[in-house]
Amino acid sequence: MSSYSVTEPSVRQKWAAGTLVVIYALITILPLLWIIATSFKSPSDAIAYPPKTVFQPTLEGYVNLFTTRTRATEQDLKELGEPNTWYDRIVRKDGFVIAGPSRFLERFSNSMIIGFGSTVLCIVLGTAAAYAFSRFKVPLKDDLLFFILSTRMMPPIAVAIPIFLMFRSLGLNDTHAGMILLYTAVNLSLAVWLLKGFIDEIPIEYEEAALIDGYTRFQAFYKVVLPQAMTGIASTAIFCLIFAWNEYAFAVLLTSGTAQTAPPFIPTIIGVGGQDWPAVAAGATLFLVPVMIFTIVLRKHLLRGITFGAVRK
Amino acid sequence: MAQIRIQNVRKEFGAFTAVQSSSFTVEDGEFFMLLGPSGCGKTTTLRMMAGLELPTSGEIYIDGEEVGMKPASQRDIAFVFQMFALYPHMNVRKNISYPLLSQGMSRAEAKTRVEEVARILKIENILDRPVGGLSGGDRQRVALGRAIVRRPKAFFMDEPLGALDAEFREHMAEELRALHDRIGATTVYVTHDQLEAMQMGDKIVVMNHGVVEQFGKPQDIYDWPATKFVAKFIGSPAMNFFDFDGMIGIGSNVIELSGHRVTVPLSRQGASGKLTLGVRPEHIRFSDASAYRGRVLATEYLGTTQIVTMATPNGEIKARTPAKQSVTSGEIIGLEFDPQTLTIFDDMKGQALLSEANERVLRHG
Numbered sequence: 001m002s003s004y005s006v007t008e009p010s011v012r013q014k015w016a017a018g019t020l021v022v023i024y025a026l027i028t029i030l031p032l033l034w035i036i037a038t039s040f041k042s043p044s045d046a047i048a049y050p051p052k053t054v055f056q057p058t059l060e061g062y063v064n065l066f067t068t069r070t071r072a073t074e075q076d077l078k079e080l081g082e083p084n085t086w087y088d089r090i091v092r093k094d095g096f097v098i099a100g101p102s103r104f105l106e107r108f109s110n111s112m113i114i115g116f117g118s119t120v121l122c123i124v125l126g127t128a129a130a131y132a133f134s135r136f137k138v139p140l141k142d143d144l145l146f147f148i149l150s151t152r153m154m155p156p157i158a159v160a161i162p163i164f165l166m167f168r169s170l171g172l173n174d175t176h177a178g179m180i181l182l183y184t185a186v187n188l189s190l191a192v193w194l195l196k197g198f199i200d201e202i203p204i205e206y207e208e209a210a211l212i213d214g215y216t217r218f219q220a221f222y223k224v225v226l227p228q229a230m231t232g233i234a235s236t237a238i239f240c241l242i243f244a245w246n247e248y249a250f251a252v253l254l255t256s257g258t259a260q261t262a263p264p265f266i267p268t269i270i271g272v273g274g275q276d277w278p279a280v281a282a283g284a285t286l287f288l289v290p291v292m293i294f295t296i297v298l299r300k301h302l303l304r305g306i307t308f309g310a311v312r313k
Numbered sequence: 314m315a316q317i318r319i320q321n322v323r324k325e326f327g328a329f330t331a332v333q334s335s336s337f338t339v340e341d342g343e344f345f346m347l348l349g350p351s352g353c354g355k356t357t358t359l360r361m362m363a364g365l366e367l368p369t370s371g372e373i374y375i376d377g378e379e380v381g382m383k384p385a386s387q388r389d390i391a392f393v394f395q396m397f398a399l400y401p402h403m404n405v406r407k408n409i410s411y412p413l414l415s416q417g418m419s420r421a422e423a424k425t426r427v428e429e430v431a432r433i434l435k436i437e438n439i440l441d442r443p444v445g446g447l448s449g450g451d452r453q454r455v456a457l458g459r460a461i462v463r464r465p466k467a468f469f470m471d472e473p474l475g476a477l478d479a480e481f482r483e484h485m486a487e488e489l490r491a492l493h494d495r496i497g498a499t500t501v502y503v504t505h506d507q508l509e510a511m512q513m514g515d516k517i518v519v520m521n522h523g524v525v526e527q528f529g530k531p532q533d534i535y536d537w538p539a540t541k542f543v544a545k546f547i548g549s550p551a552m553n554f555f556d557f558d559g560m561i562g563i564g565s566n567v568i569e570l571s572g573h574r575v576t577v578p579l580s581r582q583g584a585s586g587k588l589t590l591g592v593r594p595e596h597i598r599f600s601d602a603s604a605y606r607g608r609v610l611a612t613e614y615l616g617t618t619q620i621v622t623m624a625t626p627n628g629e630i631k632a633r634t635p636a637k638q639s640v641t642s643g644e645i646i647g648l649e650f651d652p653q654t655l656t657i658f659d660d661m662k663g664q665a666l667l668s669e670a671n672e673r674v675l676r677h678g
Binding site for chain 1: 363364365384385386390391392394396398400401402411412415416459463
């Protein structure tokens with residue numbers, strides 16, 4: 001049962017609380033809005049001083065994000081004739097021609113594969129381990145759980161060098177499998193602990209009822225426990241995905257080509273001149289989208305209660 | 314429907330013995346009560362019968378087949394949990410049909426079975442509701458529905474009325490008993506409430522500390538308790554114990570209670586030393602002719618009867634007498650016992666001595 005404060009807050013207290021929430025929301029959302037705005041600015045508007053809040057929106061940042069370009073002389077541009085597409089037109093305005101696609105799409109899909117891959121693996125292994133810890137007599141259960149938690153007691157990057165050496169000798173450097181394994185290993189302890197808490201809350205009688213109703217233990221787990229653990233699974237998945245998605249240090253250290261994720265790639269877009277902030281902003285904006293969609297999709301599970309009051313305690 | 318036989322079943326959890334070598338038989342179609350205080354092993358016994366717990370040793374026969382080591386899903390039984398354990402992510406209809414689907418029954422057939430059960434339990438109007446918003450009674454009925462829909466060999470119920478309000482419990486107990494009389498299924502019911510057990514059961518097993526103390530019909534257990542524990546546990550107020558030092562020989566029918574002769578049923582067993590005379594409160598009469606006397610400490614008026622608490626030379630006792638018989642506190646009254654209702658216990662073993670009166674009940678078990 002939750003407890004309630006005895007005195008109702010006064011109108012003034014409510015106003016003060018509301019104002020604080022709004023201020024906090026503004027502080028957190030402002031950088032986000034700024035990066036989204038920057039992605040639609042031209043390079044000169046992006047570095048204008050004083051900063052521009054009103055500007056002529058352009059897709060130049062997005063075009064630069066997805067392409068590589070070479071500088072062309074007046075002569076060359078004349079020989080090429082009129083640009084065929086809207087993005088050609090944007091690029092030529094500054095005296096460039098498109099040389100080919102950039103690596104962004106590739107890096108972005110690497111992020112998707114590694115992020116979601118490690119999340120799925122984490123949830124599968126984590127749910128199974130949490131269920132076992134919650135329901136069965138495991139020898140040295142408490143010690144094992146503490147050991148699992150202890151892997152989170154140092155910042156993961158503290159073990160970067162041993163992991164680098166290990167990955168090199170195992171041939172996992174710069175591979176999708178290597179990164180999925182690494183992020184799974186980092187997240188799994190959190191997943192096991194979170195999920196164990198949720199599964200502990202589900203009364204064992206549900207499974208026993210299913211066992212008596214003629215189902216096997218696995219069916220009982222799959223059909224009765226899992227649907228009720230959805231809330232826990234959803235929130236754990238969000239945590240795992242956000243970590244894997246945002247991770248930068250290991251990605252810089254362990255990937256360079258085939259398996260490089262978006263976070264180490266985006267800063268490199270800025271190029272030699274150090275002028276192309278709109279392209280960086282465009283990369284960052286697009287990078288936000290999948291996690292936002294994932295969180296919004298799973299939100300309804302986060303809000304739903306576990307047992308709907310079907311149990312009388 | 315089936316007979317269930319428990320033979321020398323024992324259950325240990327590490328160093329703790331929950332159930333010690335228990336044996337009893339539940340006859341086909343019986344409403345059978347497992348009664349005892351909490352922690353006595355009654356729930357563990359039921360769970361072993363259901364297959365939710367495996368016995369450390371011993372055999373369990375359902376319908377003549379030894380099932381001790383079989384998983385619950387293969388025993389063809391149904392279980393009603395105290396907390397009902399309705400699947401929260403399914404509505405009422407799905408909850409009830411769930412055991413049918415595991416048997417591979419077609420959806421159409423399952424639907425007719427569910428509706429039939431809903432009619433019996435009068436819950437047709439809530440079939441499509443989620444289980445979350447149901448009242449305690451309706452949840453209880455849905456849990457029963459899920460149990461009877463499969464027509465299993467036996468029903469096991471673990472304090473199914475424990476989660477209900479007191480006033481509703483009475484009503485549900487009647488409904489349960491009526492349902493049993495209607496479908497006649499072998500039912501094993503766990504409870505710690507002796508009144509519930511007496512009220513509903515065809516037969517009762519009384520357990521304590523993992524041991525079966527007595528097993529038989531409610532009236533036999535009430536009239537002729539096999540042990541002091543049973544005598545104390547069953548009946549409200551409990552059986553009175555007059556503790557005395559003395560002896561009784563085989564074939565004797567007299568004991569000496571603080572210097573007064575008391576006639577008891579003809580004894581089939583001899584004993585001496587610390588003994589206890591057990592008398593139900595309603596078998597104590599006030600009589601000026603009796604030399605055995607007690608002092609009235611308090612009276613409780615209960616309408617047609619009253620409970621009179623008295624101090625006697627052998628300890629404090631309670632008598633149930635007609636309410637119209639006026640008694641005042643501090644009064645000294647002679648006490649008389651109905652000879653054919655008395656039980657003598659051996660204090661050391663805590664067991665009743667066999668007599669002419671109780672041997673019919675106590676010999677069989």
